[in-house]
Amino acid sequence: MNTLLLKYIAKWYKVLFIFLFIQGNISAQTIKDSIKINRFCDNVIVLNVEPVQQNNTIAIATNKGIVVIDNNISQSYALLIRNAIIKEFNRDDFAYVINTHCDWDHVGGNQVFKDIPIVAHKNCLDTLKKYKEEGKEKLQADSAWAASSISYYKDILKEMPENSRNYHKYKNAIQRFEIFINDLNSNFEFVPPTIAFTDYLFLDMDNINIFLYYMGNAHRNSDIIIYIPEANLLIIGDLQFDMNISHLRSTGAGFDQKLDIKRWIEILSIILNSNNDIKYIIPGHYNIHNKEWLVRQFDYLKTIWNDIQQAKQNNIPFNEFLEKMCDWNKFSFDESWKLDFEFKLEISELQKRHVELIKLIWEQN
Ligand SMILES: [Zn+2]
Numbered sequence: 294m295n296t297l298l299l300k301y302i303a304k305w306y307k308v309l310f311i312f313l314f315i316q317g318n319i320s321a322q323t324i325k326d327s328i329k330i331n332r333f334c335d336n337v338i339v340l341n342v343e344p345v346q347q348n349n350t351i352a353i354a355t356n357k358g359i360v361v362i363d364n365n366i367s368q369s370y371a372l373l374i375r376n377a378i379i380k381e382f383n384r385d386d387f388a389y390v391i392n393t394h395c396d397w398d399h400v401g402g403n404q405v406f407k408d409i410p411i412v413a414h415k416n417c418l419d420t421l422k423k424y425k426e427e428g429k430e431k432l433q434a435d436s437a438w439a440a441s442s443i444s445y446y447k448d449i450l451k452e453m454p455e456n457s458r459n460y461h462k463y464k465n466a467i468q469r470f471e472i473f474i475n476d477l478n479s480n481f482e483f484v485p486p487t488i489a490f491t492d493y494l495f496l497d498m499d500n501i502n503i504f505l506y507y508m509g510n511a512h513r514n515s516d517i518i519i520y521i522p523e524a525n526l527l528i529i530g531d532l533q534f535d536m537n538i539s540h541l542r543s544t545g546a547g548f549d550q551k552l553d554i555k556r557w558i559e560i561l562s563i564i565l566n567s568n569n570d571i572k573y574i575i576p577g578h579y580n581i582h583n584k585e586w587l588v589r590q591f592d593y594l595k596t597i598w599n600d601i602q603q604a605k606q607n608n609i610p611f612n613e614f615l616e617k618m619c620d621w622n623k624f625s626f627d628e629s630w631k632l633d634f635e636f637k638l639e640i641s642e643l644q645k646r647h648v649e650l651i652k653l654i655w656e657q658n
Pocket residue numbers: 396398399531577578
């Protein structure tokens with residue numbers, strides 16, 4: 294781990310806990326958690342409401358108003374977030390909300406920001422429009438899904454000692470889903486984006502430029518990444534987070550849709566260009582990383598991609614190719630890959646994912 298990151302983590306732990314007065318239609322007993330706010334610089338903060346899943350909401354105060362990126366799973370959480378941003382920046386001139394993709398845990402709070410333009414990829418708009426049409430049916434299905442997750446976690450907890458590492462994680466997950474179900478059944482509104490783009494969008498915020506790029510099929514079919522040069526930030530949604538080699542595992546699209554790896558490589562090559570001074574990579578969940586973390590993952594993906602193209606050109610059979618790609622000297626997945634506080638994946642697991650990823654890309658191309 295390099296010193297820059299260590300310094301950063303040390304700073305990060307000096308977090309500010311704010312206990313907010315619960316307002317509006319949220320009952321005080323529903324969310325017991327505090328909001329954790331990490332301040333990067335005068336005008337950028339990252340907010341987390343709950344320990345589980347640690348959704349990262351980013352707020353940027355610009356000359357043209359506050360920009361909020363992602364807003365957690367449902368309205369109770371989003372209201373806490375909105376109030377915390379107002380308190381932290383001491384202003385309430387929201388300009389835009391951006392959805393990095395169309396999963397509940399990123400768009401579920403849109404209704405709390407429905408007075409503000411909401412920006413997302415067109416596929417996110419289409420998905421949310423569809424949910425809105427499905428209406429009650431969709432809400433019932435998602436409530437049922439959350440309820441089954443709760444009983445699954447409760448079963449696990451029965452067998453788990455209270456002092457074990459994951460005990461509180463599951464307890465918090467149960468609480469989170471209970472609030473989610475409660476929210477879905479309490480005047481929940483589907484609020485689709487009001488500004489949708491297809492390839493690329495630029496938001497001129499006067500002192501801050503915000504570049505949004507569509508990544509094609511990745512985690513979902515609506516993933517975008519957001520580059521903010523003046524804040525040295527790259528926000529990557531759920532394209533990649535702590536679970537290393539998660540290109541495949543965090544990918545919902547991958548199993549039935551062709552991953553747009555060529556597009557990822559093209560866009561990331563431009564953004565990760567050495568002239569761009571990116572200091573922080575903020576994923577949709579968990580820890581914030583430095584540029585080297587993403588470059589390492591990116592180089593790995595490029596290697597696999599290029600090797601597969603070459604092998605196919607040379608008519609090399611898959612088994613022969615795979616054997617070559619399982620040279621663990623070349624793909625050592627050493628300690629540098631284990632920057633993974635939450636999951637601490639074993640090397641054997643990384644190797645397994647490596648093989649799965651190669652198989653998938655081979656089959657798709
Ligand atoms: Zn997510």
